[in-house]
Amino acid sequence: MNESNDQEISPATEPKPSPFQVCHNKIQAIRSQIKKAVIGQDNVVDLALVSLLASGHLLIEGVPGLGKTLLVKSIAKAISGDFARIQFTPDLMPSDVTGHAFFDQNDSSFKIRKGPAFTNLLLADEINRAPAKTQASLLEVMQEQQITIEGTPHIIDKPFMVLATQNPLEQEGTYALPEAELDRFLLNATIEYPDASSEEAIVKMITEGHVGDSFATEQIEAVASTKDILAMQKVATKISVDDSLYSYAVRLVQASRQWPGIRAGAGPRATIALIRCAKALVLLRGGNFVTPDDIKQIATPVLRHRISLSAELEIEGVKVTNVIHDILEQVEAPRG
Amino acid sequence: MDLSKISIKLRPRNGYAAIDLGTRMAQKNWKSMFLSAVIFTLPLFALLIFLMPNHPIWAIFVVWWLKPLWERPLLLILSQDVFHQRPTLKEIILHGFKLLFKQLIPSITWRRFSPTRSFDAPVMQLENLSGSERRERLTALHSRSPSSISGMTIMMHLIESLMAFAIMLFILQFLPTDDIEWKIFLENLVTNSGLHLYYLLFAIGWYLAMVLMAPFYVAGGFSSYLNQRSIREAWDLELVFRQLAAKHKSRSFDYKNIIVSILVCSFIFITPKTYSADEQEIDLYAEQKSRVKAQIENIQSGPDYKRTETTTELRRINPLEPNSDEDESEEADESKSSSSSSLIGKEFGRVLSWLFLIALIVFILFKIPAMIEYFQSGARSKNEKLSNKKKPEQLFGLDLKLENLPDDIVQESKILWQQSQHREALGLLYRASLSKLIHQFDCEFEDGFTELECLIIVQQNQLSLSPYFSELTQAWRLLAYGHKLPSEQTFLTLADHWSNNFVPETSESNKQRGVDE
Amino acid sequence: MLDNTSKVETPEGIELPLEVAGVVPRSMAYFIDFLIFLTIAYILALVMGFLGSFGEGLFLILYFIIFWLYPVIFEVFRNGQTPGKKAMGLKVVHQDGTPISLNASFVRNILLVADFLPFFYTAGFISMLFNKDFKRLGDLAAGTVVVYTEKENKEDPIPQLKPKAPALPLSLDEQRSILSLAERHQQLSEARQQELSALLPEQLFPAKEENQSRLKQLHAFANWLRGH
Amino acid sequence: MRQQEFENLYQAKWLAFKEQCELLEKREPLSSEIDFSANYREVCHNLALAQQRGFSPGLVASLEKLAARGHQQLYKNRQSIFGRIIRFITQGFPRLIRQNASLFWLCTAICYLPAFIVFLIIWADPDMAYSFLGTDTASNLESMYNPSHERITENRDIDSDFQMFGFYLWNNISVDLRTFAGGMVAGIGSLFILLLNAVLLGAASGHMLNMGYEDTFFTFVIAHGAPELTGMVVSAMAGLKIGWGMIAPGNYSRKDALLIRSKEGVRLLFGAVFLTALAAPIEAFWSSIGTIEPNVKYTVGAICWVLVFAYLFLAGRKGVQDGSE
Structure with a gap:
């Protein structure tokens, strides 16, 4: 999924700056800041921004070491938000995620030590390496947007977004997330090796004396605030959607349930996710209405982790993406 | 000692779960129980062996028979442990010897074969009941009691005897006898013509199995008893209530005799009196049952175990005779088969064999291309097949068939526009264009194509009308999804130019290639 | 405190009790399975006997399958229950309480051979008798336990009475016991219930309502505790 | 509330x-x-x-x-079993073998070295065959592979082939499973069964060579030997895995080590069973044909060996995931 020629063809927006236009400008500014540091991963950057605008969580799959931390750091800096990273390990405890209460000797009272989950952007690295218990605590935070420590609920500051990575290569010692829980993630991005030119740029940047992430993030300016993000999230919901597109989204998701070769299709939350993400995508691209193309584009990352294939297709080595591609090709798009 | 420190979790359980709790209790106290069992039996066993060296079986038989007696100290240990009292070894021995003589005769005669022996023991030993009192109490406890208790007796006996054999055979394996074929030995044992050595080993095996298992059996009975009391008498609640009472009484509570007092105090109240008639029957029935079971038990604790024998044979085929020996059995099998099967069956079998072989080969041949395909490209191939299958013949779900469109499209759409049905008007133009593109310009649109993708196809086909179509598409998209009405002027221009682009027949349109708007 | 359940903490932070089953019900379940196995094998032998050498070959294959895979198939596809286990109300689960997987079922059933050692399952019996969760060697290696399938134990209704607060503060355990007494009022004889309530201290009962029996008052407490 | x-x-x-x-x-x-x-x-x-x-x-x-x-x-595992099995066979198992390459070579050595030594011993001193094999087995072998034996010169009936197919499947896989289970005795059981088979193999080959029956014997054994012996080696690997878990649990408690090792072990065992099951039809339907030229049989046999090792060391090098978990 990459930028299509949507932008060139999409109609010029009205002359006076609409709230959509303002948001678009802002988000583009954020995007270009991030791209200063994160090179050659436009796809993932876009998906992360979409997920941020749609106030959802992002599940990233891909080989380790492709700058996921950098991505999260950059976003956090660009939106002047907090950032935390948790490396999930087999011995990670739920309280390492959420925090815990402890007894303070000085004034002999219980104090709360807030865990890394109290942040705006949380990078949960290799979640499938932690035992189910710790995963469950993270998933709960994601769902409830609040953390209960010693019976007292603590609300997490918004915006709150989790970027979780899964490790596909390592099977030994991983705990697969229960299928029902994968639904918690709005989008599923795959991170891939950068293409040759981007790699060149990265190498250049690093060899010109700037070693490590610090330089990369240093040059990012905070062009927005967390409040802006909340405002933009609100604006994103106001993007107009034609009725025919709702039924298109429903058709797509329903097709995923009846498609031959799919064992478990996506649930109705997928439909909601499709629309929400398409709206956010439009905002990112700079439009003020959703077109079928937006839905089509966002469908793969929205559906990929919500679909599982039947045994036959698994044996044949068919990928979920291929099947989604088929669905997109064959489910009637709204026209005329 | 503190009542709150009762060492087991009491609550009404199902019968087997109660026995399992007993197993846990026995695990906890196993060392002392095992030790006291050995202390009480080994001297007797050794003495008997010494007295009758030629009849070790009798020695072990006596020890076995006296089980109810030497199980009593074990029960003592358990009952004390329930309240975290750990009697010293000396106390056990002292108390134990006193206990041995309690109701001695019935215990080792008619009560010996009761299938609920370990369940009944606490009534006699801990509640100190005898005679009709005891019988009444037992009747009450047995009524609606689960079958698990006699089940346990049978299973534990089975395990004990299996273990006895296993231990014996295990020892036999290490003895340098030239013929250690245990089957022959078993025959010897049964026909009484074997060596005394075997009897001795058997006695030792049995003895070990007995002292090993006894704690579990006693504990299983005891905890079933406690469970039954929890169910029938809410013994678990009584403990809590007594504790509560003790907390609120000014004078200190007498903990010392707590077990006895709790155990004994309440048996009259167990069941409503109306049940008594039934219970008599139950009691009779139980007795009958016990007699039958005792017989079974008797048989089962004997040495003759045909069934287990067969299993062992099955399982022992090859760890010691590994597969290089197959040739031997091959011959054996062949000779067997020729004699055993009928001629028709054999023919039939032959046919089936061929069928099987052919099926196997066909299957492999059939699967080879699939495998190669899998290794080569894997994903795509199947996927393509799948999409080909799914590709529908009819083009769009939309109303794009030529005959369903009005004859004069431009006119029709203009009328619609004037009627303020703007969306329909532009929609008609757009749909008509698509329809023409499909039917006259041979554009291939998939079902899932959006307007933009259709446009791309048109542009790729380098049709002359693509600039016009692009304009139309944009106007349509703005209207349909952005809900932005094009100006009347725009619409009219689009409508007027429509026929220029689409109405000419295919041949003409080809000629028109290059004509720009 | 000794109990025959082992607690499993789930990812959600609650403790689920697994009521593990011990040697007696499990041996019985095995015995039933063994009889079924023998019956199947016998029938197979009868049928295959008609087919000559082919039949013998087929018999050996089928025998092989039922000998090694009979428990595996049932455990994986029938919710952890072989027919014998089902009859005894047992099932196999992972020790974390999740349903058994193919691999685990395979391990535990192949290792029946190890449990058989040296003869007649002695190793298995001893392991089961001395293990806290009654695991045999196969269970130890596969990380499985055999548990009782929970029976439908519906909550028993308590006698409806006008709620009344007890005169003393009660601990959780004591409250629970009073509720439990009320829940079990149909299983226990009236006399026994009276006797149990007589055990409780005088101070618990509000003095003025002596005309009501203690048991009645206890039931009223139970109603109060339940919050009627 | x-x-x-x-x-x-x-x-x-x-x-x-x-x-x-x-x-x-x-x-x-x-x-x-x-x-x-x-x-x-x-x-x-x-x-x-x-x-x-x-x-x-x-x-x-x-x-x-x-x-x-x-x-x-x-927390139910919803992955389909069938798909996992196929993926395990095509990718997971060969990878697993390569991951445990040193153990594989060790077990291979444990299998073939003693076999070779026994072979040499018997070759040098033909009488030793009887002490290794026992008189019964030795004479059995002699009559089995005597080139003049009628079964060698004639083809066996198809239905007895099938019968033997069933027998091989049952017997050989059972041996695999027992070898694995033998691992529970600190690995000694596995080693014992592997060694026993190795010695028998060496002794039988040596004896046959001495008797001059080598063609009938080796033509019979060579083709199915490839998957079968490899399967045996792998099942011993599986057994040693759990045995080693008990002897040297490393940083884990013995119980946990046993658990972890047996998880790996059972996957190896699945592979071993697969290989052995592969051997059964070859042994029953191909090896038993006595009328084919020895050269053809040797060639086919050699191809089998090459195929087995190629499978173990080449299959599944590409692709992403191992579905055996």
């Missing part, structure tokens, strides 16, 4: 959740609006509350049961 209030508040949800569990237990799909995991979590919360507030044992027990049912459903 009192118990009654609590019950009134949540009763409907518990009932609904119970119905959802029942549906899932029957392997029926849930209606799509239901958020099962959220419902489950709520039941868990309710249970925790009920436990903490000392609600009646009946209620706590029924909530516990409800939570347990949900737990079973939520």
Whole structure:
């Protein structure tokens, strides 16, 4: 999924700056800041921004070491938000995620030590390496947007977004997330090796004396605030959607349930996710209405982790993406 | 000692779960129980062996028979442990010897074969009941009691005897006898013509199995008893209530005799009196049952175990005779088969064999291309097949068939526009264009194509009308999804130019290639 | 405190009790399975006997399958229950309480051979008798336990009475016991219930309502505790 | 909140959740609006509350049961078994062997070195054959592979081929499984069975060579020997894995080490069973044909060996995932 020629063809927006236009400008500014540091991963950057605008969580799959931390750091800096990273390990405890209460000797009272989950952007690295218990605590935070420590609920500051990575290569010692829980993630991005030119740029940047992430993030300016993000999230919901597109989204998701070769299709939350993400995508691209193309584009990352294939297709080595591609090709798009 | 420190979790359980709790209790106290069992039996066993060296079986038989007696100290240990009292070894021995003589005769005669022996023991030993009192109490406890208790007796006996054999055979394996074929030995044992050595080993095996298992059996009975009391008498609640009472009484509570007092105090109240008639029957029935079971038990604790024998044979085929020996059995099998099967069956079998072989080969041949395909490209191939299958013949779900469109499209759409049905008007133009593109310009649109993708196809086909179509598409998209009405002027221009682009027949349109708007 | 359940903490932070089953019900379940196995094998032998050498070959294959895979198939596809286990109300689960997987079922059933050692399952019996969760060697290696399938134990209704607060503060355990007494009022004889309530201290009962029996008052407490 | 209030508040949800569990237990799909995991979590919360507030044992027990049912459903492994098996065979197993390459070579050495030594011994001193094999087995072998034996010169009936197919399948795989189980005795059992077979193999080949029956013997053995002997080696690997877990548990407790090792071990065992099952039809239907030229048989045999090793060392090098977990 990459930028299509949507932008060139999409109609010029009205002359006076609409709230959509303002948001678009802002988000583009954020995007270009991030791209200063994160090179050659436009796809993932876009998906992360979409997920941020749609106030959802992002599940990233891909080989380790492709700058996921950098991505999260950059976003956090660009939106002047907090950032935390948790490396999930087999011995990670739920309280390492959420925090815990402890007894303070000085004034002999219980104090709360807030865990890394109290942040705006949380990078949960290799979640499938932690035992189910710790995963469950993270998933709960994601769902409830609040953390209960010693019976007292603590609300997490918004915006709150989790970027979780899964490790596909390592099977030994991983705990697969229960299928029902994968639904918690709005989008599923795959991170891939950068293409040759981007790699060149990265190498250049690093060899010109700037070693490590610090330089990369240093040059990012905070062009927005967390409040802006909340405002933009609100604006994103106001993007107009034609009725025919709702039924298109429903058709797509329903097709995923009846498609031959799919064992478990996506649930109705997928439909909601499709629309929400398409709206956010439009905002990112700079439009003020959703077109079928937006839905089509966002469908793969929205559906990929919500679909599982039947045994036959698994044996044949068919990928979920291929099947989604088929669905997109064959489910009637709204026209005329 | 503190009542709150009762060492087991009491609550009404199902019968087997109660026995399992007993197993846990026995695990906890196993060392002392095992030790006291050995202390009480080994001297007797050794003495008997010494007295009758030629009849070790009798020695072990006596020890076995006296089980109810030497199980009593074990029960003592358990009952004390329930309240975290750990009697010293000396106390056990002292108390134990006193206990041995309690109701001695019935215990080792008619009560010996009761299938609920370990369940009944606490009534006699801990509640100190005898005679009709005891019988009444037992009747009450047995009524609606689960079958698990006699089940346990049978299973534990089975395990004990299996273990006895296993231990014996295990020892036999290490003895340098030239013929250690245990089957022959078993025959010897049964026909009484074997060596005394075997009897001795058997006695030792049995003895070990007995002292090993006894704690579990006693504990299983005891905890079933406690469970039954929890169910029938809410013994678990009584403990809590007594504790509560003790907390609120000014004078200190007498903990010392707590077990006895709790155990004994309440048996009259167990069941409503109306049940008594039934219970008599139950009691009779139980007795009958016990007699039958005792017989079974008797048989089962004997040495003759045909069934287990067969299993062992099955399982022992090859760890010691590994597969290089197959040739031997091959011959054996062949000779067997020729004699055993009928001629028709054999023919039939032959046919089936061929069928099987052919099926196997066909299957492999059939699967080879699939495998190669899998290794080569894997994903795509199947996927393509799948999409080909799914590709529908009819083009769009939309109303794009030529005959369903009005004859004069431009006119029709203009009328619609004037009627303020703007969306329909532009929609008609757009749909008509698509329809023409499909039917006259041979554009291939998939079902899932959006307007933009259709446009791309048109542009790729380098049709002359693509600039016009692009304009139309944009106007349509703005209207349909952005809900932005094009100006009347725009619409009219689009409508007027429509026929220029689409109405000419295919041949003409080809000629028109290059004509720009 | 000794109990025959082992607690499993789930990812959600609650403790689920697994009521593990011990040697007696499990041996019985095995015995039933063994009889079924023998019956199947016998029938197979009868049928295959008609087919000559082919039949013998087929018999050996089928025998092989039922000998090694009979428990595996049932455990994986029938919710952890072989027919014998089902009859005894047992099932196999992972020790974390999740349903058994193919691999685990395979391990535990192949290792029946190890449990058989040296003869007649002695190793298995001893392991089961001395293990806290009654695991045999196969269970130890596969990380499985055999548990009782929970029976439908519906909550028993308590006698409806006008709620009344007890005169003393009660601990959780004591409250629970009073509720439990009320829940079990149909299983226990009236006399026994009276006797149990007589055990409780005088101070618990509000003095003025002596005309009501203690048991009645206890039931009223139970109603109060339940919050009627 | 009192118990009654609590019950009134949540009763409907518990009932609904119970119905959802029942549906899932029957392997029926849930209606799509239901958020099962959220419902489950709520039941868990309710249970925790009920436990903490000392609600009646009946209620706590029924909530516990409800939570347990949900737990079973939520954490069910929904991967399809068939797909996993195929992927394991095509990729997972060869990879596993390569991961454990040193153990594989060790077991191969344990198998073939003693065999070779025994072979040499018997070659040097033909009489030793009888002490290695025992008189019965030796004479059996002699009559089996005597070139003048009628079964060598004639083809066996197809149905007895099939009979033998069943026998090989049953017997050889059973040996594999036992070899694995032998690992429970600190690995000694596995080693013992492997060595025993190795010695028999060496002794039999040596003896046959001495008797001059080498063609009949080796033509019979060579083709199916490739998967079968390899399967045996692999099953010994599996057994040693768990045996080693008991001897040298490393940083784990013995119990945990055993658990972890047997997880790996059983995957090796699956592979071993696969190889052995592959050997059975070859042995029954191909090896038994006595009328084919020895050269052809040797060639086919050599191809079998090459194929087996090529499979173990080349298959599954590409591709992403190993589905055997």
